[in-house]
Amino acid sequence: MLTIQFNGTPIHVGSLDAAPFKDLLADFSTCKKVIMVDENTHDCCLEYLLTAFPSLEDAEVMLLPAGEENKALEVCYQVWSAMLEYQINRNDLVINLGGGVVTDLGGFIASVYKRGIDFIHIPTSLMGMVDAAIGGKNGVDLNGLKNIIGTITQPKAIFVDAGFLETLPPEEVFNGYAEMLKHALILDKNYWNQLKSLNSEEELIQIQHIIRSIELKKQVVEADPTEKGQRKLLNFGHTLGHALESYFLSKKSIAHGHAVALGMIGESYISYKRGVLSQEAYREIEQCIIRIFPMLEIPEEAIETLIELMRNDKKNERNALNFVLLNAIGSAQVNAEISPSEVGEALLHLSLLAQHGN
Numbered sequence: 001m002l003t004i005q006f007n008g009t010p011i012h013v014g015s016l017d018a019a020p021f022k023d024l025l026a027d028f029s030t031c032k033k034v035i036m037v038d039e040n041t042h043d044c045c046l047e048y049l050l051t052a053f054p055s056l057e058d059a060e061v062m063l064l065p066a067g068e069e070n071k072a073l074e075v076c077y078q079v080w081s082a083m084l085e086y087q088i089n090r091n092d093l094v095i096n097l098g099g100g101v102v103t104d105l106g107g108f109i110a111s112v113y114k115r116g117i118d119f120i121h122i123p124t125s126l127m128g129m130v131d132a133a134i135g136g137k138n139g140v141d142l143n144g145l146k147n148i149i150g151t152i153t154q155p156k157a158i159f160v161d162a163g164f165l166e167t168l169p170p171e172e173v174f175n176g177y178a179e180m181l182k183h184a185l186i187l188d189k190n191y192w193n194q195l196k197s198l199n200s201e202e203e204l205i206q207i208q209h210i211i212r213s214i215e216l217k218k219q220v221v222e223a224d225p226t227e228k229g230q231r232k233l234l235n236f237g238h239t240l241g242h243a244l245e246s247y248f249l250s251k252k253s254i255a256h257g258h259a260v261a262l263g264m265i266g267e268s269y270i271s272y273k274r275g276v277l278s279q280e281a282y283r284e285i286e287q288c289i290i291r292i293f294p295m296l297e298i299p300e301e302a303i304e305t306l307i308e309l310m311r312n313d314k315k316n317e318r319n320a321l322n323f324v325l326l327n328a329i330g331s332a333q334v335n336a337e338i339s340p341s342e343v344g345e346a347l348l349h350l351s352l353l354a355q356h357g358n
Contacts, residue, residue: 002211006218007136007225009154013211016122016161017052024120024157025055032092033059034083036106038066041098044167045124049097059095060086064105068256069249071101071141073149079109090114093156099125099172100132100256104147107138111153118156124164126176126205127257130183130213133158135221135234144249145312146242152226160214165205173201174292175257178237180209182264183216185285186233189330191216196288232334236324237264240346243309247302254296261293265353266346270338271325273345281329286353295354303344310343 001014012019025033033056037046042063050056062079064070096106096119103121110119123133139150165173177195184192191212198204217234224231241256241263248254268285271277298306310321321343325336 004211004214004218006134006158006214007154007222009136009156009158011134011158011160011214013160013207013214015163016049016159019159019161021159022053022055025053028093028118029055032086032088033095034086034088034092035059035061035095035097036064036079036102036109037061037097038064038099038102040066040167041102041124045097045164049095049122056095060088064098064102066101067253068101068141068245069253071105071139073140073142075105076109076140080113083109083113088113088117090117092117094119095122096120096133096155097122097124099123099128103128103133104137104139104150107136107153107155108140108150111138111151116153121155121158122164123158123160125168126165126173126210127179128176129160129162129165129210130176131179131217133160134214134217136225141246144246145309146246148312160210162205162207162210168201170201171255173204175255177204177292178257178261178264180204180213181288182234182236182260183213185264185268185326185329186236186324186332187216187219187330188212189328192329196284230334232322233324233332235334236326236332237261237267239263239310239313239321239323240266240306240343242313243306244296244298246309247306248296258293261289262296262350265289266343266350267323268326269346269349270323270342271327273342274325276333277326277328281326284329285326290353295350297354298347298351300348300351303347306347307340307343 001018004011094110096103110117121133123129136152136154139147142148237260241259245259268282272282321338323336323338326332
């Protein structure tokens with residue numbers, strides 16, 4: 001069992017049976033517990049939790065609808081109403097058992113209910129373990145825009161048990177891979193060299209890779225917990241990626257990790273065209289990502305819509321398009337102002353990659 005202290009929050013990496021989870025539950029022995037799950041973790045993970053930890057047998061289970069399209073205030077209202085009905089109080093505990101949507105939603109719900117009650121995360125997806133559950137960000141989408149409403153509130157504890165990854169289909173494992181690649185590209189060339197040639201989900205879920213991503217995110221967030229400066233590095237691939245995710249949500253939706261992977265190609269391409277990233281490094285990044293993630297054709301008429309979605313990104317300042325650009329593999333810069341024409345060229349390049357691949 002490895003415990004990493006992260007802004008005062010312990011992250012316990014290892015089997016939940018061996019973690020101090022029982023001790024934490026004992027601290028709340030006289031309190032009510034709420035377990036947040038979605039349809040997937042309800043079916044695949046909840047039974048184990050209730051069986052292995054009998055003190056949870058009286059917990060209230062809140063079933064959240066799965067999928068990014070359900071990360072909405074309407075769902076929060078329903079859960080808050082149920083929590084009032086169950087008389088959940090400020091000294092009670094919320095347990096978020098699920099992937100990124102569950103930890104985002106559950107953390108937000110708990111962080112504002114009665115001005116905040118304790119919550120913990122038990123991420124069950126690779127995306128959750130290496131990124132979504134780590135760092136204290138909680139939020140919901142609004143009008144198709146990602147995480148526009150939210151808080152930065154740290155959970156009481158995070159329990160990372162790689163055993164839950166056995167419940168995931170391969171495509172979900174590779175969605176987490178996108179965030180691992182992001183950590184490597186902005187911070188650690190050696191980590192990139194370890195990750196870039198991995199092919200199977202078994203290789204990806206090795207515990208040393210999960211731990212390295214947690215360490216890299218810890219390094220950035222602890223230096224800038226409220227995202228005033230260097231924490232913005234973690235948005236690499238996300239300005240463009242979030243726009244693609246929002247655009248395709250009302251059509252044929254794409255997973256967050258897939259969108260981020262496309263965003264990393266687009267933002268690396270802009271870095272290369274600006275002359276801050278070498279052509280050799282750009283080609284290496286492109287080849288790694290297109291080997292794993294399918295490219296998507298982007299209709300030319302969608303480009304203006306995508307640019308408008310990027311203008312509404314919460315990270316922008318003074319209505320400028322702010323991107324994270326790569327200087328080299330393992331080194332990046334924040335707050336690079338990008339013109340709409342540069343964004344349009346990157347989107348056209350992504351579409352050409354899709355056409356070439358087909």
